[in-house]
Amino acid sequence: MQILIEPENKVVFLTRAGNVDNLLRLLRLKPGQALVIRGSELLTPDRKVEPEDEIIIRKIVSRG
């Protein structure tokens, strides 16, 4: 699974996450700290993610 983390624009790869909640935990984020985007869709923490998915993690804390 390819994951683009914004705003750093850092790409990481994970082989297995299961669902969004677990994916965020692996990235040390809480559900209220980032949008999880697949294509044009927002994913809630209970949604499953697949190894072939391309996911954007958009952190939301404003700094300045």
Next chain:
Amino acid sequence: MKCTRCRAVAAVALPRHNAGFCPDCFQVFFTRQVEKAIKDNLLFSKEDKILTALSGGKDSLALSRELKLLGYDIAGLHVDLAIPESSVQAREHVLNFCKIFEIPVHILDMDKECLPIPEIKKRISRPVCSMCGRIKRYYFNRFALENGFTVLATGHNLDDETARLFSNVLRWDQSYLGDQGPVLEARQGFVRKVKPLYRLSEYETANYCFITGINYCYTPCPYSKGASFTYYKSILDDLEHEQPGRKISFYEGFLRRAKKYFAEREDGRDTNLKPCPRCSYPTSAEICGVCRIRAMLSAG
């Protein structure tokens, strides 16, 4: 997870409301939160001429879109801070947004005002955030008053407000606690200031921007790293994660039960205000804060 209103697949989960919403129903939820904030606190009416402070970030753009769609008379002001790493993008986002939503926009260049933030940063050893904030407040307030606006609306959200309240409580800053809230009434030389997004979290405004297609600037300010508010927000995020709803109860509990005691103590403080001899801005010091920054820069 299903949408609480229509049972479609949810796109946004909101544990503090024990709810989830599909994209369409989330927009209804968002609008209702803004309307409730305006109504409960009598923030403004359709007769007011509202200036929105536009940074180019998600909150100020979401706020402007909502107020425009709700039929309020709004215009935006963007203060270009002349920070090479982020100001160009922020300005572009503001201009594009205002063009799409047909919102009149004004730009003030801090380079032209001889107050570029990077030059100030070079001359001080502490974080530049408080000076940057002071400059922005000065120009937003001044522009509003000089151009006939009756209200200045900012995109401060629930996370901003709870982090500020937390910080003020940690220092028991009675003056700031007396002023904290979604409305700061107009007084001698200061326009009325309101925060219509105070019931909504950053997470909610970010979701709103994604769902409504608002293209916002998320390039962080290069000078904000290590800012205490960012740290307080992360502490409060941990608390909210463990106890959903804690932020809004902390904030609204303060407004209902504690604010009045601090506000009473601050009554009469404006008697010390007088016009700055250089720019006429109200100040309790010999010259105002922005004129002091300007003097520091010209001293080299």
